[in-house]
Every structure is written in C-alpha cells, then in structure tokens.
Amino acid sequence: MRIPLERRITEACSEGMPLxxxxxxxxxRFVELWRGLEALRQTGERx
Amino acid sequence: MIVAVASGxxxxxxxxxxxxxxxxxxxxxxxxxxARPLFLDCxxxxxxxxxxxxxxxxxxxEAGRLVPEVDPVKCTYCRRCAEVCQYHASxxxxxEALVFPQLCHACRSCTLTCPxxxxxxxxxxxxxxxxxxxxxxxxxxxxxxxxxxxxxxIIRQLKQWVIPSDASIGLGKVPGDRPVLLDAPPGTAxxxxxxxxxxxxCLLATEPTHSRLHDLRLAEEVARGELGLPVGxxxxxxxxxxxxxDIYCAAEGIPF
Numbered sequence: 001m002r003i004p005l006e007r008r009i010t011e012a013c014s015e016g017m018p019l020x021x022x023x024x025x026x027x028x029r030f031v032e033l034w035r036g037l038e039a040l041r042q043t044g045e046r047x
Numbered sequence: 048m049i050v051a052v053a054s055g056x057x058x059x060x061x062x063x064x065x066x067x068x069x070x071x072x073x074x075x076x077x078x079x080x081x082a083r084p085l086f087l088d089c090x091x092x093x094x095x096x097x098x099x100x101x102x103x104x105x106x107x108x109e110a111g112r113l114v115p116e117v118d119p120v121k122c123t124y125c126r127r128c129a130e131v132c133q134y135h136a137s138x139x140x141x142x143e144a145l146v147f148p149q150l151c152h153a154c155r156s157c158t159l160t161c162p163x164x165x166x167x168x169x170x171x172x173x174x175x176x177x178x179x180x181x182x183x184x185x186x187x188x189x190x191x192x193x194x195x196x197x198x199x200x201i202i203r204q205l206k207q208w209v210i211p212s213d214a215s216i217g218l219g220k221v222p223g224d225r226p227v228l229l230d231a232p233p234g235t236a237x238x239x240x241x242x243x244x245x246x247x248x249c250l251l252a253t254e255p256t257h258s259r260l261h262d263l264r265l266a267e268e269v270a271r272g273e274l275g276l277p278v279g280x281x282x283x284x285x286x287x288x289x290x291x292x293d294i295y296c297a298a299e300g301i302p303f
Contacts, residue, residue, distance in 0.1 A: 001303055002285040003060065018099045019067045030071035033281070034226065040277050040302060041048060041248050 001033045049210070049227040049246040051089075053270065055262025057233030060252045060283030062090075065230040066099045072226050073183045082225045086181070087209060088188035089242040090232040091174065091201045102186035104179040110189075110204050112153040112197075113168035117144040121165035128157035128166060149196060174201045178209055185209070198238040206245075235265045243269065249276045251301075256288035260295060267299065279303070 003009065003019070003026075012022030020026045052065040069086045088094040115128070115137065122144050128137040136150035137157050148171055158166045173195040178187040187209040189201040210227060231242040243249055249270035253263045270276045280296055280303050296303065 002282045003063075005284040005286040009063075013063055016098045018070055019063055020070050026067060027071040027074060030068045031075060033279075034068060034072055036302070037050060037248055037250065037279055038048060040279050043277070 001029060001036075048225070048248065049229065050248045050250055051229040051231050051243045051246045051270075051276075052250045052252060053231035053239055053243065053266055054233065054252045054259075055235055055264070055266035056253070056259050059254050059259060060281070061233070062088075062096050062099070062230050063283065064250070064252045064281050065228050066096055069184055069226065069228045070100075083183050083185060084226040084228065085185045085209065086187070087205060087227070087229045088186075089202045089205065089229050089238070091189040091191050091198045091205070091238070092232060094188045094190060096230050097186070097188060100181035100184065100186060102179045102181035102184075104177045106179065107175055107177045109172050110174055110176050110201065111170045111172040112151075112200050113155070114148045114151045114153060114171045115146050115157050115166045116169045117146060118165045118167065119144070121163045123163055123165070125162060127160055127162060131156040131160050152197070153200065173197070176201065176205050176208060198232065199241040202238055202241040206241075235262075235269045239266070240269060240274070243274050243276060246276060248279065249274075250279045250281060252281045252283055253292055254284045254288060255282055255286075255290070255292045257291055259288075260291045263292065264295070267301065 008022060009019055012019060020030060052061050054061050069084045072084045086096065088096040124139050124142050124144060126139045129139050134150045134152050136147045138145045158168055174189055174191045176189045180186060187205060189205045191198060191201060229242050229246065232238045251263060251266055253259045267278055271278045278301055280301050282292060282303065
C-alpha cells in the first residue's frame with residue numbers, strides 16, 4: 001500500500017484526525033491491506 | 048492475527064497506519080463481538096495513538112519490576128551477586144553490597160544464586176498500564192513514569208495483560224479472525240523486539256527516502272531475520288525521495 005504525500009492527509013494528522021476519517025475512501029484500502037496481511041501470514045506459515 | 052506496525056525510524060507513519068487500519072477494521076461488520084479489534088500502543092515512552100482514537104480508559108494499574116535489595120546482616124560479601132549479574136547492576140565494595148536499580152533487568156540471577164539468601168526483591172513501580180475502549184475498539188497503552196528507563200518490561204506486561212491467552216492455540220495467541228494491532232516504538236532496540244516477539248506478522252511503515260531505507264533494512268533484519276516474522280510494507284508520503292525502497296523490497300521479496 002502506498003499513501004501519497006498529500007496536504008489533506010498531513011493537515012488531518014496534525015489536527016488529530018485519523019487518515020480514514022479525513023479521507024473515508026481509504027477505509028476500503030486499509031481493509032484490503034489487512035486481507036493482504038492475512039494472505040501473507042498464511043504464505044509465511046507454509047514456508 | 049497479531050500484527051506489529053513498526054519501522055526503523057520515528058515519524059514515518061506507524062501510528063497513522065496502525066490507527067487507520069484498526070478504524071477501518073472496526074467499521075467492518077465481521078469484526079464484532081469476540082472478534083472486535085484490539086489496539087495496543089506499545090510506544091510506552093511516547094504513546095500518541097490516543098490522540099487519534101480518543102479512548103475512554105476503564106481500568107488502570109501500576110506496574111513495575113522486582114529489583115534486588117540486600118540484607119546487610121545476612122550478606123557475607125562473597126561477590127557472587129556481582130559475578131552473575133550480566134548488567135553490572137550489583138557490586139561489592141569492601142564490606143558493602145551495592146545495587147544499581149537503573150541497570151537491573153530483573154533477571155533474578157543474584158537472588159537465585161545468593162548462597163546465604165541475603166537478597167530479597169522489592170517492587171520498583173515504573174509505569175502505569177491502562178485499558179479501555181475507543182468505540183468498538185479495545186484499547187490499551189502503557190506510560191512510563193518520569194525518570195524511569197527500560198520500556199521492554201512494560202511492553203511485556205502490557206501484552207500479557209490485554210492479549211487474551213487461548214490455551215487451545217497457545218499462550219498470547221488469539222483466534223485467527225481477531226485483529227490485534229500493536230503500534231511499535233521507533234528504532235530497532237529491545238522495546239521493538241519485545242513488541243514484535245510472539246506476533247504473527249510485522250508491517251513496516253516507511254518513506255521512500257535514503258535515510259529511511261537505511262533504518263528500514265535494520266527493522267526488516269530484526270523482524271524477519273531475528274524473529275522469523277513475515278514482513279509487509281506500507282510506503283507513506285509516496286512521491287518524495289527516490290526509488291531505493293522499491294528496489295530494496297523487490298530484491299528482498301517484501302510485498303507492499
């Protein structure tokens with residue numbers, strides 16, 4: 001996953017607002033990230 | 048699944064990633080009830096995830112470690128305690144046994160090997176560990192008292208306190224569908240190792256710059272090389288720096 005250098009993200013973080021509250025579209029990407037981690041874990045266990 | 052979000056360097060976005068991840072999972076219907084996400088802020092020297100998650104703390108307790116105290120009546124000044132201490136926390140000078148609590152790692156070697164039983168242990172209160180809720184998220188953090196060193200024992204106690212043990216799958220392990228996210232301290236020293244120890248996976252957050260890449264290598268070496276954890280990667284502030292992190296991850300087989 002890549003989080004771009006973006007002024008809106010930086011401003012939200014500096015105000016104590018989580019990234020996914022400032023930009024809700026990221027929620028889905030973070031859930032996808034979790035799915036990827038689950039798959040990575042299973043791959044790791046097999047290795 | 049227990050995931051540590053770490054990096055070799057401070058300020059790369061560990062907390063941003065960890066908080067965003069747990070909030071995103073908390074919004075998913077499947078993570079309710081016993082599978083609700085658990086978040087631990089293991090950066091006990093400077094916990095800051097609470098700024099974003101705004102948890103309501105429900106339980107708080109003082110925690111510490113046992114440090115040796117010498118009974119001068121029973122002590123024969125044999126120096127055995129000083130010999131066994133790997134951290135030079137004990138010394139005998141003429142006829143006085145000294146203990147330096149700041150150096151003590153609470154390994155109990157001196158207590159166990161003292162031939163006259165002159166050493167007993169006293170609790171050195173070092174920190175507060177807390178747990179509560181941030182909406183559907185279970186939250187926990189540790190905070191060190193001012194002037195106290197050694198974060199690793201706090202992290203260990205915090206994990207033991209809040210990560211439920213399931214005898215069927217092993218101590219400190221959780222059912223596979225429950226997300227447990229650990230926001231690791233910066234660096235690659237003992238507190239980071241303690242945060243990663245026993246976890247299922249390490250997610251590294253970095254920025255695509257040369258200096259971050261240097262520290263990223265160290266973190267990857269600890270997570271994968273020393274602890275044998277699968278490692279994933281998130282690039283934060285993508286667009287600055289160069290392609291060094293991409294090239295490194297491709298060469299090492301680290302997925303984004």
